Amino acid sequence: MDNSTIWTDNETARDLIWRSYIGFKENYENYLMYWKSYGVKHKVYKGGLWRYAISLYEEIRPLLEKFKIENEDLVEEILDSDALFNDNNLRIVIRFFNDFLYVSGMKNIVFKKDVRSGLQKVSDLYKLKQ
Numbered sequence: 001m002d003n004s005t006i007w008t009d010n011e012t013a014r015d016l017i018w019r020s021y022i023g024f025k026e027n028y029e030n031y032l033m034y035w036k037s038y039g040v041k042h043k044v045y046k047g048g049l050w051r052y053a054i055s056l057y058e059e060i061r062p063l064l065e066k067f068k069i070e071n072e073d074l075v076e077e078i079l080d081s082d083a084l085f086n087d088n089n090l091r092i093v094i095r096f097f098n099d100f101l102y103v104s105g106m107k108n109i110v111f112k113k114d115v116r117s118g119l120q121k122v123s124d125l126y127k128l129k130q
Contacts, residue, residue, distance in 0.1 A: 013059065017106065020056035021097060027052060028094055046085065053079060053093055060100055067103045071096050 027048035034042040057079055064072050075096045078089045101107035116124065123129075 014106070017056065017059045017101075020052050020059060021101060024049060024052035024056055024094070024097065028090065031090075041085070049090070050084060053084060056097055060097075060104075063104065064100070067100060069096060069100050069103060 027045045031042060031045035031049060034040045034045065057075065071092060075093055078084055078093060083089055084093065098107070114121070
């Protein structure tokens with residue numbers, strides 16, 4: 001057996017992490033909208049939050065030691081003890097996921113104000129010479 005090659009499936013892993021994160025985020029936003037606007041804790045979004053929280057946590061669990069994200073033990077306890085919807089736990093979990101995506105480099109976004117004129121933007125977009 002040749003042990004000189006390591007096979008990785010990073011595209012699939014990244015896709016699973018992003019799909020789980022996006023699913024969690026969409027359910028989080030919808031759950032809060034129904035709860036804060038109508039006083040209803042919608043069961044469909046509640047179920048979606050559980051599904052995606054567990055899915056995302058299990059995808060990133062092997063990486064957590066490497067990135068040393070704060071609240072790792074607390075989040076695992078929240079998910080293991082069925083306490084996602086108690087107290088402020090939902091917010092703790094989404095912040096934990098956001099921190100992981102940022103620290104791991106999957107969500108590094110740098111903002112720089114675009115101060116070019118409209119003409120310069122079009123010129124750069126279509127590679128026109130002025």
